[in-house]
Structures are given as C-alpha cells and as structure tokens.
Amino acid sequence: MNTIDVSRPVPQPNEVTRPFWDAAASHRLVHPRCRSCGRTFFPPHLCCPHCRASDWAWEEGAGRGTVHSATVVHRAPQPGFAPPYVIAVVDLDEGHDLMTNVVGVDPHAVRIGQRVRVTWLEVGEHVLPVFEPDEEADA
Numbered sequence: 001m002n003t004i005d006v007s008r009p010v011p012q013p014n015e016v017t018r019p020f021w022d023a024a025a026s027h028r029l030v031h032p033r034c035r036s037c038g039r040t041f042f043p044p045h046l047c048c049p050h051c052r053a054s055d056w057a058w059e060e061g062a063g064r065g066t067v068h069s070a071t072v073v074h075r076a077p078q079p080g081f082a083p084p085y086v087i088a089v090v091d092l093d094e095g096h097d098l099m100t101n102v103v104g105v106d107p108h109a110v111r112i113g114q115r116v117r118v119t120w121l122e123v124g125e126h127v128l129p130v131f132e133p134d135e136e137a138d139a
C-alpha cells in the first residue's frame with residue numbers, strides 16, 4: 001500500500017540553509033552578506049554569487065521590501081494549499097530578493113511596487129517567512 005502525504009511541503013534544511021530556518025523559527029529574517037564585495041544574496045550558497053568569495057556571514061534584515069512580481073495561484077499544486085493565493089518575488093530593502101507568499105490581502109489586490117513586510121506562517125513545526133502589506137508604508 002502506498003501512502004500519500006497530504007501535508008504542505010516543508011523546508012528540508014541542509015548545512016548551508018539551516019541557520020536561515022533556525023532564525024525563522026524565532027521570527028528573524030536573515031540573509032547572507034558577502035565580506036568580500038559587501039553585497040547580500042539569497043538563497044544562501046557556499047560562495048557569493050556576485051564575486052564567488054566564500055567569506056560571507058549571516059545578517060538580520062528589517063523584513064521590509066517591495067513586490068517585484070506576483071502571480072495568483074488558483075489551482076493547488078497538491079493538497080495542503082488553499083487557493084487562491086499569491087506567489088511573489090519580494091525585493092528586500094537589504095538588496096536581495098526572496099520568493100514567498102503575500103498574505104492578509106485579497107490576492108488580486110497585490111500589485112508590483114507595493115510595500116510589504118514579513119510575517120510568519122507556521123506549518124507544523126516549521127515557520128515560513130511570508131509577507132503582508134506594509135500599512136505604515138501606505139499611510
């Protein structure tokens with residue numbers, strides 16, 4: 001008998017990504033910053049994608065950014081998702097981007113250039129960074 005896992009996929013941290021997920025568990029959004037060229041990047045890699053240096057460190061971000069692109073998903077890829085929902089690329093103020101969800105708003109109201117801030121989605125024992133409209137930025 002086959003067993004179908006009907007839960008939402010959750011992160012599978014590895015040696016490089018574990019600090020990110022550990023920080024997320026305590027509601028801190030972190031990213032790598034290269035000590036050679038000074039730029040941020042995401043997702044974490046062994047080497048900086050800008051200059052190939054391997055000397056980088058984790059840094060905590062403010063969790064604020066701008067919607068770079070967004071799409072509304074109307075058909076769940078598998079059980080565990082509740083369409084309609086938004087998949088977006090958010091440009092973080094620290095200079096890198098992050099693929100995420102925008103929540104807490106009508107999915108069709110999300111717009112490119114909209115200011116958003118991080119909030120946290122708990123999926124079982126995992127905590128995922130998602131974004132919501134930044135009310136302070138819109139005020």
Ligand code: ZN
Nearest residue numbers: 034037048051
């Ligand atoms: Zn670099």
